[in-house]
Amino acid sequence: MDASAQARILVADDSPLILDMVRQVLEAAGHTVLTAPDGLAAINMVLRERPDLIISDVEMPEMTGLQLCRLLKGDSRTRGIPFLILSAHKEQYEQFWGRESGADDYLPKPFGPGALLERVQALLARFPRSSETGKAIELPITTRIEALERVNASLERRLFEQTIIHGISAIAATASGERDTARAVLERLSRLVELSAGAFAFAKGGTSYVLVRGPVHPRTLQQLHAAIVSRLQLSGSELAAPVLVAGAEYISERHPNPEPAIAVQVLQAAGHPVGFLAVARTSGRDFDEPERELLDLVAGQAALVLENARLVEAERTHAQALAKQNEELRRLNRTITDLIATVTHDLRTPLSSVIGYLELVLEDTELQEETAEFVRVARRNGERMLQMINDLLDLSRLEAGRTPITPSPVSLAPVLREVVTLLRPDLEAKRQVYTEEIPADLPALMADPDRLHQVLLNLLGNASKYTPEGGRIHASARVEGDRVRIAIHDTGMGLSEEDLHMVFDKFFRARRPEMARITGTGLGLAIVKTVVELHGGEVFADSRLNEGSTFGCLLPIARAPR
Structure with missing residues (x-):
């Protein structure tokens, strides 16, 4: 109307x-x-x-x-x-x-x-x-x-209904898993309504849970099962073998089976049918209207509790699978780390010997220039390979926790000066301008001095390597909360957004033609990340293609002794 x-x-x-x-x-x-x-x-x-x-x-x-x-x-x-x-x-x-x-x-x-x-x-x-x-x-x-x-009377009825709803909701806090929840709800229902057997059946997955109260004829369970199956078939679902959650006392099939009264209620969660609640009794009395209203009330609340139990159980199973997978990955990573450590250690000694022999050859004054150049190329390649081996060995030890980190109060400025002095020949060779802005009152860092030196050497060396001739490199530091932010900015080639996400990964090198001639192991920034995180700090990077980059880290401030 x-x-x-x-x-x-x-x-x-x-x-x-x-x-x-x-x-x-x-x-x-x-x-x-x-x-x-x-x-x-x-x-x-x-x-x-x-x-x-x-x-x-x-x-x-x-x-x-x-x-x-x-x-x-x-x-x-x-x-x-x-x-x-x-x-x-x-x-x-x-x-x-x-x-x-x-x-x-x-x-x-x-x-x-x-x-x-x-x-x-x-x-x-x-x-x-x-x-x-x-x-x-x-x-x-x-x-x-x-x-x-x-x-x-209406208020009492409402209180009664709320008590039932609260009791079923409370099951969710104590029951563990879908099966235990189904058992607890069916047992509570059996105290409210006279029944011989009760069952929950889910359309999704077809699982059914059956509770038997007192001696019951097998045919009663068959009829209960058939009632559920007929409703599920209407919804296009199939039913798996029923799971008995409590009770297993049967009447011999030789005894007559009184025709059971059966009631089936739809389970709905979020407005969608998720299964059925079915109950049967053989006392000869049908389910009256108040009992059916009660069954409807229980079904409505039980649907929410059981669906929640299913989701929690699925989440728990998924979490366990992920934990197992993560453990497998950690084990595999340890195996790879151990293998890298073994291989690199075994390669370092003979490679050092090869480089030493090449240097001896170059000392021969009668060596022809063309031959000498071949030897120099071999020595440079050997030195680059040795550097990669040393980096790999160092990184594998750091990741395996085999290299001790011994933090102590250390001033940034002196360590930075040592690194700049070490890199000065490379900076001058490319006519790069280096500047820095380190406050005189910058507090001491809580860091391992040797590892801090390594971090700064890798950051500044990386900036120099990827900055063209005549470019600028600027180092700065400032306090941020209880940490010091160290940043190295350059006017180099920069990185794409895609490459920036992977820049601290092991062996990562940007695939660009102008970078092909630049040598490197792809491990320097990975070492920086590992060392900084072992100090309880974090790394950061910001870059735009052809506009330069900023790499750096945040390290904890040394606390003053009490």
């Missing part, structure tokens, strides 16, 4: 002024208006007339609007009638209790005709009109006592 069509609307308010105002607005919109001066009169009007919508003030004699709403929403015959609460109070707690009582909308006073009609039309559009509109539901309530007894 069109929401704009004429509706029968009950308005309950103890203020004649409000009643008249609301009645005029609604009648002008084409609706039929029924009025009641208090909650008790409103109940009787609902039972006699069954309106399409109820509008009620909160504060009324005999019975408040919240009590009225709770009573009507607790009755299956009237809970489908939309309920709009009016109140002069805007406090959050009153809106909260309005929602808790089951109200479908809330309109604070004062309000204009437009706001009222907007809420009314929205509620009429949301709730389908009943064909029973205008027909009496039952005899009217005649006394305030009777009305309050109904409210109390």
Whole structure:
């Protein structure tokens, strides 16, 4: 039916002024208006007339609007009638209790005709009109006592339902896994409803968990299983072999099997069906309406708890698989590290000997120039290979924890001067301009002096190597919190964003034609990263293609002795 069509609307308010105002607005919109001066009169009007919508003030004699709403929403015959609460109070707690009582909308006073009609039309559009509109539901309530007894009964029912919901929700905190959760929920259900057997079955994966209470005939379980299978087949799922979670006492098949009463409820999570709850009993009594309502309540909450248990269990299984995979990777990495250490150690000694013999050959004054050049090329390549071997050996020892790091208070400036002095010939050969900005009051670092020297040598050496002739290199340092930020900036070739993400990886070298002639092992920055992190620091890099780069690290400040 069109929401704009004429509706029968009950308005309950103890203020004649409000009643008249609301009645005029609604009648002008084409609706039929029924009025009641208090909650008790409103109940009787609902039972006699069954309106399409109820509008009620909160504060009324005999019975408040919240009590009225709770009573009507607790009755299956009237809970489908939309309920709009009016109140002069805007406090959050009153809106909260309005929602808790089951109200479908809330309109604070004062309000204009437009706001009222907007809420009314929205509620009429949301709730389908009943064909029973205008027909009496039952005899009217005649006394305030009777009305309050109904409210109390409704509240007791609500408390009972909330207790059940809380009890099932609490299972999630103690149960371990889907199977244990299913068992605990079925056991709790068996204390609320008489049953011979109960089962949960999931559409996703087809697992079913069965609880048996007392002696049960095998055929009863077969019928319970068949009821689940028929529902699952309708949803396009298959059922795996059932898992017995508790109970295993059967009646001999020679005994007669009384026809069981079976009830099946859909499990829904996030509005989607995820499986079924099925129960059976052989006492000869069918499941009545209150029991089916209880089963529906349990199914609704159990669906959330069981789905959560499934997700937690899946996450746990995934985490265990990842942990196992990570352990395998760590073991493989240790194996590779040990292999590299062994191979590089075995290669270093003979290679050093080869380089030594090549130097002896070059001392021969009668050696022809062409031959001497060949020998010099061989020596340079040997030295480069020896450097790679030394870097590999050093890195493998660092990663394996076989090289001790002994931090102590150390001043940055003197160590930096040593490194610059060492690199001065390379800087001058490429006419590179080096500048630095190191504050005189920079606090001491907590670092291993030799390893700090190695970090600075690799950072500055890398900057010089990838900066063209005439370029500039600038070193700076400043305090950031409880650490010192050391940065080396250059005006070199720079890196692409893709290469920047891999620049601290072992053996990484940018694949660009202009870099092909630059020699290197691809291990310098990897060593920097490892050493810095062993000090509890971190590395950083910033670069743009053809615009230079900044590489550096943050190292802890040495604490003053107490």
